[in-house]
Amino acid sequence: MREDFFTLRTVLWDEGKVRMIDQTLLPQRLVYREFGRWEEVADAIRRMVVRGAPAIGVAAAMGVALAAQGSRESTRDGLLKDMERAASGLRSTRPTAVNLFWGIDRVMAAARTARGGTDRLVRATVSTAVEMAEEDVETNRRLGKVGEPLIDDGDVVMTQCNAGALATVGYGTALGVVRAARDAGKCVKVIVNETRPALQGARLTAFELVRDGFHCTLISDTAVGHMMSKGRVDKVIVGADRITKDGYVFNKIGTYQVAVLANRHGIPFYPAAPHSTFDLERTHDRVVIEERAAEEVFQVRGKRVAPKGIPVANPAFDETPPELVTAIVSDRGLIGRPIGENVAAVIGTP
Numbered sequence: 001m002r003e004d005f006f007t008l009r010t011v012l013w014d015e016g017k018v019r020m021i022d023q024t025l026l027p028q029r030l031v032y033r034e035f036g037r038w039e040e041v042a043d044a045i046r047r048m049v050v051r052g053a054p055a056i057g058v059a060a061a062m063g064v065a066l067a068a069q070g071s072r073e074s075t076r077d078g079l080l081k082d083m084e085r086a087a088s089g090l091r092s093t094r095p096t097a098v099n100l101f102w103g104i105d106r107v108m109a110a111a112r113t114a115r116g117g118t119d120r121l122v123r124a125t126v127s128t129a130v131e132m133a134e135e136d137v138e139t140n141r142r143l144g145k146v147g148e149p150l151i152d153d154g155d156v157v158m159t160q161c162n163a164g165a166l167a168t169v170g171y172g173t174a175l176g177v178v179r180a181a182r183d184a185g186k187c188v189k190v191i192v193n194e195t196r197p198a199l200q201g202a203r204l205t206a207f208e209l210v211r212d213g214f215h216c217t218l219i220s221d222t223a224v225g226h227m228m229s230k231g232r233v234d235k236v237i238v239g240a241d242r243i244t245k246d247g248y249v250f251n252k253i254g255t256y257q258v259a260v261l262a263n264r265h266g267i268p269f270y271p272a273a274p275h276s277t278f279d280l281e282r283t284h285d286r287v288v289i290e291e292r293a294a295e296e297v298f299q300v301r302g303k304r305v306a307p308k309g310i311p312v313a314n315p316a317f318d319e320t321p322p323e324l325v326t327a328i329v330s331d332r333g334l335i336g337r338p339i340g341e342n343v344a345a346v347i348g349t350p
């Protein structure tokens with residue numbers, strides 16, 4: 001497998017298999033793994049071998065395609081039942097990022113509307129999943145162009161978690177804006193928040209920025225306020241896992257406190273997300289925030305750092321209210337204030 005893409009390709013369909021970078025091994029090793037069954041893809045999503053909202057949306061769609069391809073059913077109804085079973089298994093992996101559900105619904109709709117026999121239905125499912133992967137990169141490039149004018153030459157941009165090539169099929173959302181700014185000839189520096197407990201900032205954002213030759217500085221999560229108060233941050237750009245119709249931004253845990261601090265220091269705060277991240281059916285109070293295993297908190301990379309028996313809370317995401325958001329960058333345009341009122345008008349149908 002090629003490893004020399006300018007920006008990494010995170011999820012690929014390759015000769016009837018799904019290939020994905022094993023993100024649990026980064027930054028030490030860049031390894032592509034091959035998945036031939038939907039159950040393996042579901043497990044990879046759950047264990048964060050693949051992670052990031054757009055990436056898990058495409059991976060799940062490809063998981064359904066694997067189920068279609070591997071089904072022994074000879075009737076449309078039988079095949080669709082097998083696919084439904086896979087879809088429901090994949091849906092149960094992670095609750096917060098809406099892209100997961102969007103991706104699965106889209107391949108299931110393609111299968112249901114495909115004309116002809118089971119062969120045609122399988123082909124339609126696979127080609128829709130492959131199309132979604134290609135579209136993802138194009139969507140991020142468009143989003144990058146929408147966000148690029150927000151960055152000034154010489155800006156220092158802070159980011160949380162990883163909303164880069166590794167969180168998507170390629171190019172990235174928040175980091176897509178940074179890439180587009182550099183492509184437009186601007187000098188942009190990035191402050192990377194380490195993002196405890198899973199360390200997506202330190203392990204993944206730092207990995208892809210260093211690999212692509214960006215000027216970046218890693219900080220601990222506890223240094224965010226200090227850096228802002230000393231005037232060392234010009235803008236914040238983050239990704240999103242779900243943006244509800246009332247303009248609330250669900251993203252990696254820690255994003256809310258970054259937004260509060262940005263607001264305190266008068267620093268613009270921009271979430272960047274493709275249309276597949278918008279949930280125009282729900283308001284913020286109806287979103288499930290994933291709670292992950294306690295070990296992620298009481299251990300650091302496999303080593304226990306807290307006493308046995310300590311109760312742990314490990315919410316994986318938080319919600320930032322629209323009043324803390326300066327504007328949202330989407331591939332369909334910039335969503336300005338009042339965010340809650342403008343979301344549906346700019347996004348239309350996700």
Ligand code: MRU
Pocket residue numbers: 051052053054097160161162163164167168172173174200238239240241251252253316
């Ligand atoms: O738990 P993760 O690593 O899947 O969380 C990822 C994030 O929170 C990203 O910021 C979000 O998915 C946006 S990715 C373009």
